[in-house]
Amino acid sequence: xxxxxxxxxxxxxxxxxxxxxxxxxxxxxxxxxxxxxxxxxxxxxxxxxxxxxxxxxxxxxxxxxxxxxxxxxxxxxxxxxxxxxxxxxxxxxxxxxxxxxxxxxxxxxxxxxxxxxxxxxxxxxxxxxxxxxxxxxxxxxxxxxxxxxxxxxxxxxxxxxxxxxxxxxxxxxxxxxxxxxxxxxxxxxxxxxxxxxxxxxxxxxxxxxxxxxxxxxxxxxxxxxxxxxxxxxxxxxxxxxxxxxxxxxxxxxxxxxxxxxxxxxxxxxxxxxxxxxxxxxxxxxxxxxxxxxxxxxxxxxxxxxxxxxxxxxxxxxxxxxxxxxxxxxxxxxxxxxxxxxxxxxxxxxxxxxxxxxxxxxxxxxxxxxxxxxxxxxxxxxxxxxxxxxxxxxxxxxxxxxxxxxxxxxxxxxxxxxxxxxxxxxxxxxxxxxxxxxxxxxxxxxxxxxxxxxxxxxxxxxxxxxxxxxxxxxxxxxxxxxxxxxxxxxxxxxxxxxxxxxx
Numbered sequence: 001x002x003x004x005x006x007x008x009x010x011x012x013x014x015x016x017x018x019x020x021x022x023x024x025x026x027x028x029x030x031x032x033x034x035x036x037x038x039x040x041x042x043x044x045x046x047x048x049x050x051x052x053x054x055x056x057x058x059x060x061x062x063x064x065x066x067x068x069x070x071x072x073x074x075x076x077x078x079x080x081x082x083x084x085x086x087x088x089x090x091x092x093x094x095x096x097x098x099x100x101x102x103x104x105x106x107x108x109x110x111x112x113x114x115x116x117x118x119x120x121x122x123x124x125x126x127x128x129x130x131x132x133x134x135x136x137x138x139x140x141x142x143x144x145x146x147x148x149x150x151x152x153x154x155x156x157x158x159x160x161x162x163x164x165x166x167x168x169x170x171x172x173x174x175x176x177x178x179x180x181x182x183x184x185x186x187x188x189x190x191x192x193x194x195x196x197x198x199x200x201x202x203x204x205x206x207x208x209x210x211x212x213x214x215x216x217x218x219x220x221x222x223x224x225x226x227x228x229x230x231x232x233x234x235x236x237x238x239x240x241x242x243x244x245x246x247x248x249x250x251x252x253x254x255x256x257x258x259x260x261x262x263x264x265x266x267x268x269x270x271x272x273x274x275x276x277x278x279x280x281x282x283x284x285x286x287x288x289x290x291x292x293x294x295x296x297x298x299x300x301x302x303x304x305x306x307x308x309x310x311x312x313x314x315x316x317x318x319x320x321x322x323x324x325x326x327x328x329x330x331x332x333x334x335x336x337x338x339x340x341x342x343x344x345x346x347x348x349x350x351x352x353x354x355x356x357x358x359x360x361x362x363x364x365x366x367x368x369x370x371x372x373x374x375x376x377x378x379x380x381x382x383x384x385x386x387x388x389x390x391x392x393x394x395x396x397x398x399x400x401x402x403x404x405x406x407x408x409x410x411x412x413x414x415x416x417x418x419x420x421x422x423x424x425x426x427x428x429x430x431x432x433x434x435x436x437x438x439x440x441x442x443x444x445x446x447x448x449x450x451x452x453x454x455x456x457x458x459x460x461x462x463x464x465x466x467x468x469x470x471x472x473x474x475x476x477x478x479x480x481x482x483x484x485x486x487x488x489x490x491x492x493x494x495x496x497x498x499x500x501x502x
Contacts, residue, residue, distance in 0.1 A: 017309045019408070021209045022152035023056040023218035023261035024145040025251075028072060029238075030134045035110040036236045037073075037117075044109055048239040048282055051108055052247070054263045055142060056218055057091065057149035058408070060311035064093045065406065066146065068100045069220075069263035071240040072138060073108050076115035078129040080445035083139060090143050091150070096315050099404050099415055102442040103243040104266045106231040111135030118418075119448055120470045156209040156217060158306040158409030160436050163204035163299030168242065168288040169225035171198035173271040173460060181458040185361040186279050200224070200272055201422045204295045205438055207411050208254070208303060216260045220413075221250065221296055222438045224267025224422060229280035229288055234368055239282055242274065245289020250296045265413070265440040268425030270449050271462050278363035306409025306435070312494040314405050318486040319398035320450060323476035328387040331380050338377045345370035356467075357459030376467040383471075395473045401450075403483055404443060405490040412437040412494070414487040417446025421462075424452050424480045431488035433495040439487070447472075450480040 027050025034044045053070040066087055074080050080100055088095040112129040131139060174184035182188070189196050201224035209218045227241035243264040251259035276284055325331075334356055345352040345366040352366050353359060356376065360369040386392045406413040412434040416424070418441055425439035449465040451458075456479040458464065466474045 016155040016212060017157050018060050019156055019158065019309055019311050020059045020153040021056065021156045021218055022149040022154065023054055023263070024148065024152075025052060025054045025261035026141055026145055027052045028134065028138050028141060030109040032238075034132070034134065037106070037110065037233070042234055042236060044236055044238055046237045048237060051105070051238065051240050052244055053138070053142060054261045055146050055149065056261065056263060057146070057153060058311050059153055063311055063313060064091065064097060065311065065313045066091055066093065066098045067263060068098070068142065069103070069265065070100065071103050071105045071108065071244050071264075072111065073102055073105075074100045075102055075118050075442065075445060076112060076129065077118065077120070077445040078114070078116045078126050079112050079135070081126065082129045082131075083142070084444065086139060086143060087146055090146050097313065100444050101263070101265055101415060101440065103227060103241070103264050104269065104419075104442045105227045105241045105243065107237055107239045107241055109134060109238060111138060118446055119468050154211050154217065156211055157309075158411060159208040159210055159303045160306065160409075160411050161206050161299040161302040161304065162436060163206060163295040164202045165204040165223060165292055165295040166197060166200065166202045167291050169200050169272050169274055170196060171200055171271055172273040173455070173462060180357060181460040181463065182357070182359045183461045185359070185363070186275070186277050187361055187363065188359075189275070197275075201267055201425065204292065204299065205436060206250075206296050206299050206303070207408065207436075207438075215258075216254045218261050218263070219250065219254065220263045220265060220438075221247065222265040222267055222440055223292060224269050224425070225272045225274045226269050226277075227274055227285075228277040229274045229285035230282045232278050232363070234365060237282065239285065242285050242289035242292055245286055246292035246296060249290065249293035253293075253297050253300075265415075265438060266442045268416075268420040268422045268439055268441055270419050270421035270441075270451065271455070272422055278361065306411065308409055310407075310409070312407035312497070314490050316403045316405060316486040316490050318401050318403055318482050320401055320479060320482055321476040322395070322397055322399055322472065323474045325383050325386065325392050325395060325473050328384065331384050331387070335377065335380045335384065338373050338380065341373050342370045342377070345373070357464070358461050379467045379469065379471060399447065399472065401447065401483065402444075403487055405487055405494075407434065407491070407494045410435040412491045414439045414491070415443035416441045416450075416483055417444045418450040418480075419448055420450050420480055420483065421452045421455050423454060424450070424484050427452070427481065427484035428487050431484065432491045434491060437491065450483065451475055453478040453481045
């Protein structure tokens with residue numbers, strides 16, 4: 001939510017600001033034939049250029065924060081731990097002050113042979129990451145760039161604007177007449193009318209950090225939507241998708257001769273998808289990137305200077321409530337349905353499209369659909385085992401999550417270690433006292449989909465993603481709303497401390 005303040009003169013400051021910043025951007029090009037997240041053993045096919053990473057160091061007095069925004073997934077628990085630990089040591093800052101942010105680009109590669117995915121949230125011991133060559137290259141390059149940043153720090157002012165983009169995403173949580181929900185794949189979306197998009201987050205904010213000469217030295221942008229336009233799990237390619245395209249074009253626009261490093265922050269995209277998943281391809285993804293860049297560039301006409309200076313940073317520890325396990329009878333009935341689905345899919349049945357309220361598209365083979373249900377079956381097997389052992393009271397009651405909250409001038413940034421639904425982001429925007437607040441997910445190593453209260457308890461893939469964890473019970477209302485409350489509490493504290501509470 002943007003709050004206008006009349007009478008602000010867009011002028012450069014007359015004295016150096018307290019906030020200092022430095023950013024660098026680089027690319028890593030994986031080789032074809034590498035591993036993917038497909039689950040079928042299929043390897044990378046075509047590689048369409050590098051996947052890019054921006055590393056930024058922010059400083060205000062003794063406080064330093066490092067932001068890593070990347071199109072290569074650092075979401076593995078042990079991978080994120082390793083990268084953050086190494087960066088903290090290189091910059092001599094606490095590990096809590098290193099924040100990794102992933103664009104959630106699905107067209108990437110695995111960078112560790114033993115990567116612990118976000119869905120394995122309850123394992124007892126996390127192994128040290130065994131980096132593959134591409135992972136070692138990424139870490140070495142990231143560290144070499146990060147070590148240069150302290151000498152590049154310079155005073156900056158914070159400028160911001162908010163654009164709008166409504167052409168490339170849609171709300172993928174469909175609702176049937178009987179009240180049940182479903183994952184709206186592209187084949188479902190086209191049945192709802194011309195270019196359906198539904199309830200989406202259209203905000204496309206731009207934050208530019210300018211030095212004392214007025215030159216942009218870094219910028220941050222955000223948008224909400226899974227970048228899956230060219231993604232297909234059975235025909236994987238390597239491509240930075242439309243977030244990377246948009247960032248590169250914006251950088252060229254800001255300074256054709258010395259493009260600043262741009263950081264892309266993914267919004268609360270739990271139920272928001274880019275259009276044409278499994279069908280769009282790289283050409284369409286590039287077009288979407290151009291559209292998003294147009295929206296960022298148009299917003300620059302409204303760029304305004306922050307009234308306040310400086311940097312604040314804190315980590316809020318929040319407990320997300322979890323529900324009890326379903327009954328033994330419910331679990332067994334679900335298990336029977338899954339076993340029947342998998343049997344039919346193994347036989348090549350093209351009509352294996354729905355199971356447990358989850359729908360699977362014809363764009364995926366029956367074999368891949370079977371894998372999706374096999375993953376869910378493991379959860380039911382685990383839950384039934386607890387019932388049989390009389391141990392259901394041992395499941396956790398809360399999910400502990402660390403929410404990172406940052407203030408840059410008049411701009412607040414909230415980074416959550418999960419895939420939050422957009423309702424969580426909207427609560428943060430509405431409750432924040434700052435002129436512009438940017439909620440985002442996919443920060444550090446986190447958890448899968450976290451619903452807001454109204455979406456908790458539904459059975460489609462995103463709302464019932466506990467089925468794909470190892471192993472968590474379902475979410476319980478108010479679920480992810482508590483993330484928003486914790487973030488807003490922190491943002492209000494920052495505003496009070498700086499004397500600008502509204």
